[in-house]
Amino acid sequence: MEVREAGTEFDCGLKMGGKVEVILNTQLKQQKDPKEAITIAISARALFDMEEEHELFLSEGRETFETFQLTNEDVPLKEGIVYPFIKAVQMVNARLLARNPEEKQLFEIILLSTHSAEGGVRIINSVNYYGLEISKFCFLNGSDPSKYLHSNNVKLFLSACESAVCNALKKDIPAALMLHQQYQTAQEHLKVAFDGDSVLFSDETDVVFKEKGLDAVIKYEKDREHVPIGEGPLKEFAMILGEMKKKFSPENDPINTYLVTARSGNDMGIRAIKTLRNWGLKIDEAFFMAGSPKGPLLSHIQPHIFFDDNARNIKGARAYGIPSAFVPSGCE
CATH class of the missing domain: 3.40.50 (Rossmann fold)
Known part of the structure; x- marks a missing residue:
């Protein structure tokens, strides 16, 4: 969950009460x-x-x-x-x-x-x-x-x-x-990129991977290929963007959405695709990175915002000037 850099302070001065x-x-x-x-x-x-x-x-x-x-x-x-x-x-x-x-x-x-x-x-x-x-x-x-x-x-x-x-x-x-950073973004369209597990989807697959390893999670996904993945914290916002996109013709659509997930396409991509289909959510482009760094791809897309729950992916995206939104999991 930790994304802070040395010397970074997140104290917000929050207190009980206070006049609004x-x-x-x-x-x-x-x-x-x-x-x-x-x-x-x-x-x-x-x-x-x-x-x-x-x-x-x-x-x-x-x-x-x-x-x-x-x-x-x-x-x-x-x-x-x-x-x-x-x-x-x-x-x-x-x-x-x-x-x-x-x-x-x-x-x-x-x-x-x-x-x-x-x-x-x-x-x-x-x-x-x-x-x-x-x-x-x-x-x-x-x-x-x-x-x-x-x-x-x-x-x-x-x-x-x-x-x-x-x-x-x-x-x-x-x-x-x-977090404050230097950034570069596309000038045209609204471009929004989402990670998959623990962001667009629930953390169920991440939990299995952390507890039992890669072989177990591949079997878990294959056994549940036809069962939609649970909803993640950003699913509702992605659905809203999807509904807004329907108001425009494809050639005039000013919104571009992307799935950039660490899942591999061969072993774990099918369930993700079927889940999006079950939700009725159309993503413009989906990238299954199989654990590869996301920064180089995101630098090509140049989204206005990239949501991810993994501190390594956030750091990698920030290195390429991508406005990165950290979605912490397991908040106490």
């Missing part, structure tokens, strides 16, 4: 329909590069951090790891509305910060500076973000706070840890 401040973004031309929208929640530190500011918070405390933010509130924050994904999501919204101006099933983005609204003006100003379509800002004053995800019907939560991600996953909310 919610600010609607009145600069948006059109607010999304909360009953129909696909809500994605992101943390401020995932959307923007706030590593220096976070280091100040850890070393000098909340008051010094907020004073710094107030002093620099007109200085836009730098783009963070989730930024290109959000811009691509906005592109999909624009394409949906161009196709049907009455479309209601749109992506809605809400931003969560564990800090106060007083120190959050710089975040709001940065959102407006980049023209990001954030519907509302939730300043939690140290409260655990996962407490507010269900009430907002969040379908995906991306955060730079490990404990917040684990808390969300324990409440069955799709979530992933996004």
Whole structure:
């Protein structure tokens, strides 16, 4: 589960209680329909590069951090790891509305910060500076973000706070840890890549492999070839993307989805393919890596986000500048 690098600190300043401040973004031309929208929640530190500011918070405390933010509130924050994904999501919204101006099933983005609204003006100003379509800002004053995800019907939560991600996953909310990194992504389309086991699928096969080894897991998969694999934490979000893709003709589809799994195609690929078929989920391209490094392939795809539960795969993808979303398993 460990993905942190030397010197990396994930302390998010979470505490019990805390006043929650919610600010609607009145600069948006059109607010999304909360009953129909696909809500994605992101943390401020995932959307923007706030590593220096976070280091100040850890070393000098909340008051010094907020004073710094107030002093620099007109200085836009730098783009963070989730930024290109959000811009691509906005592109999909624009394409949906161009196709049907009455479309209601749109992506809605809400931003969560564990800090106060007083120190959050710089975040709001940065959102407006980049023209990001954030519907509302939730300043939690140290409260655990996962407490507010269900009430907002969040379908995906991306955060730079490990404990917040684990808390969300324990409440069955799709979530992933996004760490600051250098990145490169495709300019066209929304490209999303998923690992298989413990991400798109459940961890049942991983458990057998860890407990009994490769030969046993191959037999396990062959014996259950016609039994769909259990659902993983990102299955629902993948299904949502699949439904959105159906709104477009193949030649005009702005969404590309990928399965990049460590499974081998010959021994363990058939059950995975049949599971996707059973779900009615069409993936644009599926790659069965048979344990090979995923980084080189992902560098060719250049997804806006890559979900994986394996720290080695995350590290390998990051080395190629791929925005990597760690889905921790076994959160305590």
